[in-house]
Amino acid sequence: MASSAGVPKRNTYRHGDLRNALIQAGLELTRDSGPDAVILREATRRAGVVPNAAYRHFADRRALLRAVSQAALAQLASAMETELATLPAVDDPAEYARARIRALATGYLRFAQTEPGLFRAAFSTTDMVDTGGESAAGAGGLTAFQLLGTALEDLVETGVLPPDRRPGAEYFVWSAVHGLAVLLIDGPLRGLLPTQAREAEQRLMESIERGI
Amino acid sequence: MASSAGVPKRNTYRHGDLRNALIQAGLELTRDSGPDAVILREATRRAGVVPNAAYRHFADRRALLRAVSQAALAQLASAMETELATLPAVDDPAEYARARIRALATGYLRFAQTEPGLFRAAFSTTDMVDTGGESAAGAGGLTAFQLLGTALEDLVETGVLPPDRRPGAEYFVWSAVHGLAVLLIDGPLRGLLPTQAREAEQRLMESIERGI
DNA sequence: GGACTTTGTGTACGATGTCCACATTTGCAG
DNA sequence: CTGCAAATGTGGACATCGTACACAAAGTCC
Numbered sequence: 001m002a003s004s005a006g007v008p009k010r011n012t013y014r015h016g017d018l019r020n021a022l023i024q025a026g027l028e029l030t031r032d033s034g035p036d037a038v039i040l041r042e043a044t045r046r047a048g049v050v051p052n053a054a055y056r057h058f059a060d061r062r063a064l065l066r067a068v069s070q071a072a073l074a075q076l077a078s079a080m081e082t083e084l085a086t087l088p089a090v091d092d093p094a095e096y097a098r099a100r101i102r103a104l105a106t107g108y109l110r111f112a113q114t115e116p117g118l119f120r121a122a123f124s125t126t127d128m129v130d131t132g133g134e135s136a137a138g139a140g141g142l143t144a145f146q147l148l149g150t151a152l153e154d155l156v157e158t159g160v161l162p163p164d165r166r167p168g169a170e171y172f173v174w175s176a177v178h179g180l181a182v183l184l185i186d187g188p189l190r191g192l193l194p195t196q197a198r199e200a201e202q203r204l205m206e207s208i209e210r211g212i
Numbered sequence: 213m214a215s216s217a218g219v220p221k222r223n224t225y226r227h228g229d230l231r232n233a234l235i236q237a238g239l240e241l242t243r244d245s246g247p248d249a250v251i252l253r254e255a256t257r258r259a260g261v262v263p264n265a266a267y268r269h270f271a272d273r274r275a276l277l278r279a280v281s282q283a284a285l286a287q288l289a290s291a292m293e294t295e296l297a298t299l300p301a302v303d304d305p306a307e308y309a310r311a312r313i314r315a316l317a318t319g320y321l322r323f324a325q326t327e328p329g330l331f332r333a334a335f336s337t338t339d340m341v342d343t344g345g346e347s348a349a350g351a352g353g354l355t356a357f358q359l360l361g362t363a364l365e366d367l368v369e370t371g372v373l374p375p376d377r378r379p380g381a382e383y384f385v386w387s388a389v390h391g392l393a394v395l396l397i398d399g400p401l402r403g404l405l406p407t408q409a410r411e412a413e414q415r416l417m418e419s420i421e422r423g424i
Numbered sequence: 425g426g427a428c429t430t431t432g433t434g435t436a437c438g439a440t441g442t443c444c445a446c447a448t449t450t451g452c453a454g
Numbered sequence: 455c456t457g458c459a460a461a462t463g464t465g466g467a468c469a470t471c472g473t474a475c476a477c478a479a480a481g482t483c484c
Contacts (some may be wrong), residue, residue, distance in 0.1 A: 017293065027307065036248075043292040050408020053271075075235075121396075123398060123399055145400065148399070154335065159416040162337045167415075168411065168412060168415035171392065171395075171401070171412045171415060171416060172388065172415060172416050172419040174391070175387075175388050175389075175392035175395055175416060176384065176387050176388040176391055177387075178388070178394065178395060179387035179388055179389065179390040179391025179392070179394065180383065180387035180391070182335075182390065182391065182394055183386065183387055183390060186335060187390070189333055189383070200378065200380060202381060202385060203379075203380035203381075203384060204384050206389060206423075207384040207424060209423075209424060210421070210422060211418075211419035211420060211421075211422040211424070212368035212419060
């Protein structure tokens, strides 16, 4: 019932790119619900391979989940980069730096709400030591945190953020944005109308700018 | 291996308080890791009852998990109340109102770090419609959000928070605190030394006060 | 062209969630 | 009281999952 012979039935004994196929399948699985939906057997099924084949590429289910998580983090980073790219040029460098922060936050929140399953997966694994690992980076080669970091750096250089308030700033910004994202998709703010969600986002970003 | 006859072996046919026993067992299970550890069969085992008995009290595993989640939310609220209670009296009502907010945040963060498993469980269930349900309230009868709400109310009354900034304020405060909690126990900030965690908390609370 | 390594297969086991039929007890109507 | 329905617990069964172990096929390298 889960898989109805939708697999191309490879004729080579080797799959060729199983590891990636499994991660891809994992992404699909997590997409419409969350990391719990990443079933090892189902992933191998979709890759047209016997369950145990997965163990040639991942130590166990959790290892697969970690890889999927990395891929999801990369997508998050890409979403943020994309949002950055839409920024129109602004004369005032200070204002531009501020706009970049807002854009990053918007990209983060947008991604969380558009792809809650992937977002959950991205932050699921308790033992993800490497949110900074290169496999978590977006197309531009930077991870979500590095993106935020450089934006904060610019904020300091343009004189918007006093240097003595720079240390720890990412903790605050990131916490606020991440917190809202989580509350919106899993927490008690889930079920807010899109309009209300936007209001909350606006309100949050104002407070971030004021509080940073 | 999991359960080694540690159950009092009831002699009555009826358990008497199975529903509660199951929730209690669920809390124990979730305590040292998270909601995934809430195994229905294991819970019944600990209650000294056959697996299917659970279905007389819960529709399925997820229903049990919801109940456990509510209980965890209640513990969170209690932790916050406790933190509130430790506040020494202060003359300045404005300063006192501010201190209450800080205390609530501290209680929230402390609970998350002391009992990460319970904290995860509290916010695990995707369909928790009732974070405001009475079963989620602490000893004082208020839920975590109600506690925050009344504190914000006081902030307005004492003139600290301009009334026009009141709407949506809880989204911001809560997001920031919740976000840090999550990042600290699951996210990339996990593994921060306790001292560093405290610093991050301090920094966050300053920014919250500034940004609110 | 053979030996070694990598990758996929087959079979099997224990554990879990849940279903269905049955057993025991409680509580209430008469 | 008595008897019967509702509530609660038991037993057995099934599909599914993660994973272990032994084996098979296909690359790789001398």
